[in-house]
Amino acid sequence: xNDGYRTLSLSENVGLGxxxxxxxxxxxxxxxxxxxxxxxETGIGKSTxxxxxxxxxxxxxxxxxxxxNMQLRAQTYELQExxxxxxxxxVNTVGFGDQIKRQDSYQPIVDYIDxxxxxxxxxxxxxxxxxxxxxxxxxxxxxYFIPPTGHSLKSLDLLTMKILDSKVNxxxxxxxxxxxxxxxLPKFKNxxxxxxxSNGVQIYQxxxxxxxxxxxxxxxxxxxxxxxxxxxEEVMIGNKMVRARQYPWGIVQVEDENHCDFVKxxxxxxxxxxxxxxxxxxxxxxxxxxxxxxEEMGFRVxxxxxxxxxxxEAYEAMRHKLDLEKQRKEEQLTQQFMQRVxxxxxxxKQAEQQIQTQFKHCMLMYQEEKMKLERRKNALEYEIAMxxxxxxxxxxxxxxxxxxxxxxxxxxxxx
Amino acid sequence: xxxxxxxxxxMEPPAVPEEEEMPVTAPSGQEGCQLFGYVGIEAVLDxxxxxxxxxxxxxxxxxxxxSGLGKSTMVNTLFKSKxxxxxxxxxxxxxxxxTVQLQSVTHVIEEKGVKMKLxxTDTPGFGDQINNENCWDPxxxxxxxxxxxxxxxEILITRKRKIPDTRVHGCVYxxxxxxxxxxPLDLEFMRRLSKIVNVVPVIAKADTLTLEERAEFKQRVRAxxxxxxxxxxxxxxxxxxxxxxxxxxxxxxxxISVYPQEDFDQDPEDRLLNDxxxxxxxxxxxxxxQEHQVNGKRVLGRKTKWxxxxxxxxxxxEFPLLRDLLIRSHLQDLKDITHNVHYESYRVRxxxxxxx
Numbered sequence: 001x002n003d004g005y006r007t008l009s010l011s012e013n014v015g016l017g018x019x020x021x022x023x024x025x026x027x028x029x030x031x032x033x034x035x036x037x038x039x040x041e042t043g044i045g046k047s048t049x050x051x052x053x054x055x056x057x058x059x060x061x062x063x064x065x066x067x068x069n070m071q072l073r074a075q076t077y078e079l080q081e082x083x084x085x086x087x088x089x090x091v092n093t094v095g096f097g098d099q100i101k102r103q104d105s106y107q108p109i110v111d112y113i114d115x116x117x118x119x120x121x122x123x124x125x126x127x128x129x130x131x132x133x134x135x136x137x138x139x140x141x142x143x144y145f146i147p148p149t150g151h152s153l154k155s156l157d158l159l160t161m162k163i164l165d166s167k168v169n170x171x172x173x174x175x176x177x178x179x180x181x182x183x184x185l186p187k188f189k190n191x192x193x194x195x196x197x198s199n200g201v202q203i204y205q206x207x208x209x210x211x212x213x214x215x216x217x218x219x220x221x222x223x224x225x226x227x228x229x230x231x232x233e234e235v236m237i238g239n240k241m242v243r244a245r246q247y248p249w250g251i252v253q254v255e256d257e258n259h260c261d262f263v264k265x266x267x268x269x270x271x272x273x274x275x276x277x278x279x280x281x282x283x284x285x286x287x288x289x290x291x292x293x294x295e296e297m298g299f300r301v302x303x304x305x306x307x308x309x310x311x312x313e314a315y316e317a318m319r320h321k322l323d324l325e326k327q328r329k330e331e332q333l334t335q336q337f338m339q340r341v342x343x344x345x346x347x348x349k350q351a352e353q354q355i356q357t358q359f360k361h362c363m364l365m366y367q368e369e370k371m372k373l374e375r376r377k378n379a380l381e382y383e384i385a386m387x388x389x390x391x392x393x394x395x396x397x398x399x400x401x402x403x404x405x406x407x408x409x410x411x412x413x414x415x
Numbered sequence: 416x417x418x419x420x421x422x423x424x425x426m427e428p429p430a431v432p433e434e435e436e437m438p439v440t441a442p443s444g445q446e447g448c449q450l451f452g453y454v455g456i457e458a459v460l461d462x463x464x465x466x467x468x469x470x471x472x473x474x475x476x477x478x479x480x481x482s483g484l485g486k487s488t489m490v491n492t493l494f495k496s497k498x499x500x501x502x503x504x505x506x507x508x509x510x511x512x513x514t515v516q517l518q519s520v521t522h523v524i525e526e527k528g529v530k531m532k533l534x535x536t537d538t539p540g541f542g543d544q545i546n547n548e549n550c551w552d553p554x555x556x557x558x559x560x561x562x563x564x565x566x567x568x569e570i571l572i573t574r575k576r577k578i579p580d581t582r583v584h585g586c587v588y589x590x591x592x593x594x595x596x597x598x599p600l601d602l603e604f605m606r607r608l609s610k611i612v613n614v615v616p617v618i619a620k621a622d623t624l625t626l627e628e629r630a631e632f633k634q635r636v637r638a639x640x641x642x643x644x645x646x647x648x649x650x651x652x653x654x655x656x657x658x659x660x661x662x663x664x665x666x667x668x669x670x671i672s673v674y675p676q677e678d679f680d681q682d683p684e685d686r687l688l689n690d691x692x693x694x695x696x697x698x699x700x701x702x703x704x705q706e707h708q709v710n711g712k713r714v715l716g717r718k719t720k721w722x723x724x725x726x727x728x729x730x731x732x733e734f735p736l737l738r739d740l741l742i743r744s745h746l747q748d749l750k751d752i753t754h755n756v757h758y759e760s761y762r763v764r765x766x767x768x769x770x771x
Contacts, residue, residue, distance in 0.1 A: 007523045014495050015743040017527035019472050020464040022747035029681070032459060055454050081456040127766045132755045212465055271455040275462035283576050294572050 031078075031085040033136040034274060035116075037168065038090065039109060039160065040145025041097040044175040049143075049230035050090050052243055052254055053266055054079060057232070070095045070105050072112045074137075089137065097156055106160040113139050113167050117289040124290075138286060140277045141204070141269065142168045145175040146192060146225060150184050153195045161201045167285055169204035169277050171269065172196070177227030177260050178245060178252045185227055192225055206268060207276050220268050226261035229254055471530035473580045474746060475561075477612075478535065479554065479604070480589025481542040484619040488702035489587075490535050492715065492726060493738055494524060512540040515553045536583065542600055551604050558583050558612050562761040582758060584749045585674065585741060586612045589619040590662065590697060597665040606671045611757055613674040613749050616666075616697040617737060618658060622717065622724050662697050673697075675745065679752055692740060698733040701726055 038046040051057060056077055074091040091112065096105055116138045123129055144161055146153065161170055172192065174180070180188060196203060203224070206217035231254050235244040243254040254262045269277075297318075478486040491497055521534040536557070541550055561582045568578045586608060590601055597605075601616075608614050666673060673696060680686040703717040703726045716725040726734050741749070 007525070014493075014524070014526055015738065016472075016524065016529045016531055018743050019529050019531070019746060020467045022744070023467050024460050024463050026747055026751065027463060028460065053454070079454070079456060081454060084457045084460060086456045086459075127763055129759070132751075210465060210469060266455060271458040272462070274456075274459045275466060279466070287574070291572055 028084055030132075031087050032274075032278075033087045033089070034278065035089040035091065035137060035139050035141075037093075037109070037113070037139045037142040038145065039093050039096060039142060039164075040175055041147060042095060044145045044147055045228075045230050046092055046143075046145055046175070048232055049173075049175070049228055051232050052230040052262065053269070054088060069099065070097075070108050072108055087135075091139065102156055105156065106163050109160070110163060110167065113164070114289065117167075117286055118293075120286065121290055121293060138281055139168050140274075140281045142170045144170050144172045146172055148174055148176050148179050148188075148227075150180055150188050152191050158195065158199055158201070161196070161203070162199060165202040166288065169280055169285070170201075171204050171265075172225035173261075173265060174225050174227040176229065178229045180227065189223075189225060189227070204277070204280070206273055213272055216267075216272060220264055223261060223264055226265045226268075228262050228265055229260040230262070468528055468530075470577065471532060472746075473532045473534075474750070475534040475536070475581060475583050475585075476741070477538065477554075477558075477583045477586045478589065479538045479541055479586060480619060481591065482539060484589040484591060485702045486537065486587075486589055486619075489589075489617075489619070489700060492702045492734065493741065494533065496522075496524065514544075515540040515550050517553060517557050534581065547600055550600075551607055555607065555611065558586075558608075559761065562758055563765070565758065566762055566765060580750075582753055583612050584746075584753045586614050587741075588614055588616045590616055592618055592620050592658075592699075597662055602665065602669055602671070605666070605673065606669060609672050609674075609676075611761065613676075613752055613757070614671075615674050615737075615740070616662065618662070618697050618699040620701065622701050622719070622732070659695065659697060659699065674749065674752075676752070679756065692736075695733065695736060698737045698740075700734045700737055701732040702734070 036050070038050065040046050054077070056079065071094045072091055073094055074089055076087060076089045079086045079088055093109060099105065120134070120136065120138055123131065123134055142164060144157070144164075146157060161172070164170060174188070174192075177185070206213075206221045208214040208217050208221075229245060229252055231243045231245045231252075233244070233246070234241040235246050235251055235253075237244065237251065237253065245252045245254075253259050257263050476490075478490060480486050516539055517536055518539065519534055519536040521532060524531050524533055538554060541554070544550065565578060565580065565582055568574060588601070588605060588608075590597065605614055605616060672678070675689040675692055677689075677693070680689055701717060701724050703715050703724070705715070705718075706713045707716050707718055707723050708714075709716070709723055709725060714723075714725045715727060716723045716731075725731050729735055
């Protein structure tokens with residue numbers, strides 16, 4: 001691990017011992033984010049378990065079974081214990097598995113998880129970003145509730161877990177485990193685990209590489225899936241009030257390890273591995289998402305000389321490609337446009353010619369008409385002239401005759 | 416079975432629910448809750464500590480100043496080991512280079528289970544030429560190169576789990592003890608560099624301030640809302656304090672913001688702590704790597720004809736303050752400011768420029 005650097009020996013107390021404390025102090029001030037996704041069918045005890053696990057009380061409307069499709073509901077709580085501030089977000093799947101057609105039950109979950117990754121991804125890519133004060137909403141752990149049938153995994157559960165295993169850390173748990181007997185439980189657990197293994201579902205592995213936690217993690221790992229019971233009621237046992245469920249035949253104590261695995265779950269989830277869950281989410285699941293996203297955007301992972309390509313080079317190559325594409329399209333469009341213009345011009349020319357011919361034709365007609373009318377006019381004028389002459393002659397005759405005859409014969413002539 | 420019982424009386428339940436606000440009624444949005452009983456959230460602190468001990472720390476420090484000011488000795492004294500081989504060979508004359516060279520040496524030191532990979536970058540040749548114009552350029556170039564390296568790693572498509580951090584977290588600038596004001600070289604350097612890196616100025620070889628200088632500096636008192644110097648904490652040696660005040664004044668006049676920068680104080684608690692440090696900057700330090708006997712104890716110090724200057728004695732010099740600042744209290748803060756502020760502004764510049 002020294003990478004070949006010389007190790008120096010210190011002659012005295014330098015003060016390095018305070019370094020982890022400095023780091024931790026900073027993180028405590030900022031607070032930790034922890035986001036839990038609960039997947040399971042309606043009524044399996046998700047909300048109750050969360051309330052028991054984190055000791056919080058909230059008014060949660062009891063879900064009905066008749067939702068048209070599955071929804072995800074997220075709520076954030078701020079919990080403080082000694083000087084640690086935990087910003088806890090619980091995402092609940094409401095109506096999971098309630099529909100008649102359940103093929104798409106898992107899709108909203110996948111979309112939600114991806115949306116949180118996408119938000120972080122976008123923030124990381126920004127030019128002016130503020131990652132250290134970013135509200136991290138990425139899901140750190142998925143508690144998958146398996147119904148306590150006692151037989152085997154349902155196909156919906158198997159399918160959903162298979163789809164989610166590459167996106168989030170999955171911890172399978174058996175909900176409402178107080179309905180399984182002591183003898184049925186180990187068989188059920190083994191069945192579930194072997195089904196998961198044979199179907200290649202990768203659930204979250206408690207880390208065993210660090211000596212301080214490997215022992216307990218290996219021990220706990222052998223008890224998966226955890227059979228849990230949750231309760232929001234307290235019962236007096238001896239002289240203490242404990243969380244328990246009271247039945248006519250006895251009392252199931254939530255925090256009794258003989259009764260259920262609640263304590264184991266709390267130990268694993270919170271006390272031992274919370275930090276590892278967060279780190280795995282960031283270093284493994286998020287990085288995978290990021291890589292897929294970049295590849296989908298068109299960037300290749302290995303460059304032409306088989307060296308890993310940096311985002312910048314890939315971006316520039318892509319930009320170049322898109323520029324060429326743009327140029328090509330531009331030329332194409334210009335050509336199309338020119339083509340159309342030409343066609344239009346031809347059309348217009350034709351129309352113009354047509355009009356010209358029509359115009360000529362009209363002109364000719366007009367000329368003819370005009371000539372005709374002229375002739376008629378001339379004819380009529382000639383007639384008029386004739387008539388006036390006749391009239392003049394007639395008047396002359398009349399005037400000569402009126403000397404000899406009375407006037408009424410004049411009127412007859414005038415008609 | 417495991418020995419973890421949540422009801423163990425030794426594990427005390429969290430302090431009184433003074434923690435959170437009102438009980439919850441609204442079903443959505445952010446809510447504060449009261450905790451009844453033990454949950455175990457504080458265990459996450461231990462988890463974090465374990466992780467950091469496993470991965471170890473990286474710390475990169477740069478020392479800048481003219482040759483002969485005791486930079487190498489100082490580094491050795493800080494890390495209590497022979498980080499720099501130069502200081503241990505006082506007889507050997509290393510030729511002063513014609514231009515500023517940058518030499519980085521990396522070591523791994525371990526104490527109480529904490530591993531630290533320490534890189535010290537020395538800058539021989541700085542300020543030693545007749546014409547020192549632009550002698551800060553190679554240094555600025557080096558610092559920017561480290562940011563560039565980190566940026567390139569960060570934008571890879573498949574990137575490393577832990578990006579190797581070679582960025583300079585702190586630049587200790589050695590101001591010569593003699594002189595009236597900060598020299599133009601000092602001002603120019605600190606002005607340019609405090610924009611891209613955390614600069615911690617120190618007065619080197621503080622044992623050589625002479626009486627005349629002491630008297631003169633006393634006149635330069637920093638006026639201001641904090642009042643007369645008597646109201647500040649009693650300095651170990653009044654003449655050092657005046658030089659300190661005078662340098663502070665200079666820095667203020669030229670608007671040079673050295674570490675810890677006022678703009679980055681996160682909350683009133685931080686501000687209070689950092690204000691106390693800011694009053695004492697620049698620290699007047701003396702470096703030594705040899706041990707002597709004083710009053711029956713072995714101490715690190717410099718033996719002179721007129722006495723032994725104890726490096727770790729706050730009455731003799733302010734070395735302990737420097738060490739505390741750099742290592743014991745503000746190491747993580749130095750790294751954080753480098754990462755969240757200086758690196759980010761480099762990244763913004765770089766991305767904007769490649770967009771054009």
